[in-house]
Amino acid sequence: MKINMNYVLDMLEELLNIPSPSGNTLKAIDFLEDEFKSMGISTYKTNKGALIATLEGENTDKEITLSAHIDTLGGMVKEIKSNGRLKMTQIGGYVWSTIEGEYVVIETLDEKTYTGTVLTTAASSHVHGEKTRTIERNQENMEIRLDEKVNNAEDIEKLGINVGDYVFFDPRVTITDSGFIKSRHLDDKAGVASVLGIAKYLVDNNIKPKYTTNFFISNYEEVGHGASAAIPEKTSEFLVIDMAAPGEGQTSDEFSVTICAKDSSGPHDLEMKKKLVNLAKENNINYKIDIYPSYSSDGAAALRAGNDIKVGIIGPGVDASHSYERTHKDAIENTVKLGIVYLTK
Numbered sequence: 001m002k003i004n005m006n007y008v009l010d011m012l013e014e015l016l017n018i019p020s021p022s023g024n025t026l027k028a029i030d031f032l033e034d035e036f037k038s039m040g041i042s043t044y045k046t047n048k049g050a051l052i053a054t055l056e057g058e059n060t061d062k063e064i065t066l067s068a069h070i071d072t073l074g075g076m077v078k079e080i081k082s083n084g085r086l087k088m089t090q091i092g093g094y095v096w097s098t099i100e101g102e103y104v105v106i107e108t109l110d111e112k113t114y115t116g117t118v119l120t121t122a123a124s125s126h127v128h129g130e131k132t133r134t135i136e137r138n139q140e141n142m143e144i145r146l147d148e149k150v151n152n153a154e155d156i157e158k159l160g161i162n163v164g165d166y167v168f169f170d171p172r173v174t175i176t177d178s179g180f181i182k183s184r185h186l187d188d189k190a191g192v193a194s195v196l197g198i199a200k201y202l203v204d205n206n207i208k209p210k211y212t213t214n215f216f217i218s219n220y221e222e223v224g225h226g227a228s229a230a231i232p233e234k235t236s237e238f239l240v241i242d243m244a245a246p247g248e249g250q251t252s253d254e255f256s257v258t259i260c261a262k263d264s265s266g267p268h269d270l271e272m273k274k275k276l277v278n279l280a281k282e283n284n285i286n287y288k289i290d291i292y293p294s295y296s297s298d299g300a301a302a303l304r305a306g307n308d309i310k311v312g313i314i315g316p317g318v319d320a321s322h323s324y325e326r327t328h329k330d331a332i333e334n335t336v337k338l339g340i341v342y343l344t345k
């Protein structure tokens with residue numbers, strides 16, 4: 001099996017550079033719609049803005065749905081401060097210290113953009129001394145410094161910036177010669193790029209999946225209700241492609257595809273897990289089995305919404321998730337391979 005990893009990494013880089021925090025994903029979804037269409041795969045958008053691309057299978061009686069989420073962490077302007085700075089509210093779950101010093105873009109309602117930096121309110125050690133080190137990193141003590149000549153709230157309002165405007169974090173995309181990919185938002189854009197890699201392989205090699213296959217690109221996963229609606233009716237198996245969680249005590253790594261046995265929502269479907277493990281073994285795909293202690297996914301969202309489906313989760317290991325994330329192209333390649341054999345064997 002020869003995977004076109006240049007294609008997958010090009011797609012990943014492009015996706016990482018399109019801002020798409022939960023609730024503001026249309027540009028990224030449109031990009032993906034064009035990409036599926038250019039492969040000759042028909043798509044439709046759900047009312048909620050998710051994208052579903054369908055590839056007909058040899059058997060159309062039941063369907064398999066593969067999901068990945070395009071939405072990411074981000075922020076929103078919470079308050080315009082009288083000192084000309086912005087207070088921010090979080091979109092998705094992360095720790096404030098992971099965005100300290102981050103460059104951001106603020107997008108106004110009429111899509112004007114302004115740049116800035118996330119800092120604590122005691123950022124200068126020459127001014128604040130010891131407080132710079134000890135100040136708690138939280139919503140109260142963090143603010144955005146705009147790269148504009150603004151000294152008060154009126155100055156900011158004149159720019160057209162309002163409460164509720166989106167804040168995008170710099171994705172800082174770097175692909176090293178050694179094959180590592182560093183960026184915010186590898187969760188779950190590495191998964192979305194894997195889905196494209198799977199679709200591309202099937203189309204380029206003229207392979208029909210065993211069952212009709214839906215690629216479901218969800219757009220509200222980070223806030224909990226991504227795949228809660230509009231899962232194609234005939235879906236019997238729902239395979240989530242989302243990041244694995246390497247770290248202390250974990251088996252996941254940045255080079256293998258991980259098959260998730262259990263996460264915060266409980267164990268996943270045993271038959272699917274057995275099938276995935278056997279397929280990985282038979283096809284010499286580097287895999288791990290792991291448990292994620294503090295993790296939820298679109299699988300849980302779909303089940304909680306009342307869908308009668310089997311759920312499995314696979315994905316590339318992403319180090320330092322919801323912080324400065326990193327994975328390796330090998331993990332993505334193994335994920336693509338396992339996805340392909342799952343759909344075809």
Ligand SMILES: [Zn+2]
Pocket residue numbers: 069187188221242243
């Ligand atoms: Zn995720």
